[in-house]
Amino acid sequence: MNLKYIIAAGAIFLSCSINAQTSAGIAAYNSSPPLGKGFMEARYNRSPNAEEVKRDLRTAERGDASAQFNMALRYDVGHGVPQDVSEAVKWLRKSADQDFVKAQYNLGCMYDSGEGVPQDHAEAAKWFRKAAEKGYASAQKNLGAKYGTGRGVPQSDIEAYVWSSIAAISGDEGAINNRDFAASKLSPEDLKTAQTRAAELYQEIQQGQG
Numbered sequence: 500m501n502l503k504y505i506i507a508a509g510a511i512f513l514s515c516s517i518n519a520q521t522s523a524g525i526a527a528y529n530s531s532p533p534l535g536k537g538f539m540e541a542r543y544n545r546s547p548n549a550e551e552v553k554r555d556l557r558t559a560e561r562g563d564a565s566a567q568f569n570m571a572l573r574y575d576v577g578h579g580v581p582q583d584v585s586e587a588v589k590w591l592r593k594s595a596d597q598d599f600v601k602a603q604y605n606l607g608c609m610y611d612s613g614e615g616v617p618q619d620h621a622e623a624a625k626w627f628r629k630a631a632e633k634g635y636a637s638a639q640k641n642l643g644a645k646y647g648t649g650r651g652v653p654q655s656d657i658e659a660y661v662w663s664s665i666a667a668i669s670g671d672e673g674a675i676n677n678r679d680f681a682a683s684k685l686s687p688e689d690l691k692t693a694q695t696r697a698a699e700l701y702q703e704i705q706q707g708q709g
Contacts (some may be wrong), residue, residue: 547579564593600634619651624652626638633704646658
């Protein structure tokens with residue numbers, strides 16, 4: 500999965516060759532990168548260890564959400580196991596169903612790109628929302644982009660601003676350009692409404708994490 504936001508020319512450009520008509524013309528939209536090979540390399544910083552793989556698998560089979568996520572990444576990138584996207588999705592779903600936020604985000608990316616599952620923007624938005632409401636910044640940015648393009652959710656520049664703004668506050672610098680682009684499409688009155696909603700929703704999310 501090689502999904503990444505590219506911000507250019509004052510609009511939201513994304514690298515997954517999914518075209519959508521915007522007020523600025525034709526732009527290609529997709530999602531922020533899922534956790535994958537780089538995440539695994541940072542976590543283990545070495546070649547796969549057979550005993551670690553067996554341990555992760557045993558722990559995952561006992562229902563541990565974190566281990567299930569580890570197995571999903573292993574299968575996604577072929578780290579210690581044969582690369583198998585279908586197996587990756589299977590373990591992601593098990594982990595995501597237990598509210599493991601990184602799994603929910605990655606599962607959203609799978610549905611967004613159609614990797615290992617039929618492409619389904621509504622399902623992608625559903626999983627991005629679950630992770631976004633738990634404070635996961637990349638999911639918040641992706642959900643904002645979904646609202647901006649109207650893919651999987653009703654198109655809404657206000658909601659695009661709200662979620663992009665929250666993502667930016669949560670530390671995703673790439674969301675700043677998305678927020679500003681959404682703001683440029685809003686009337687002063689709608690922008691004020693969006694800013695108020697963003698502030699209130701951010702506080703709700705923070706309180707939910709407390």
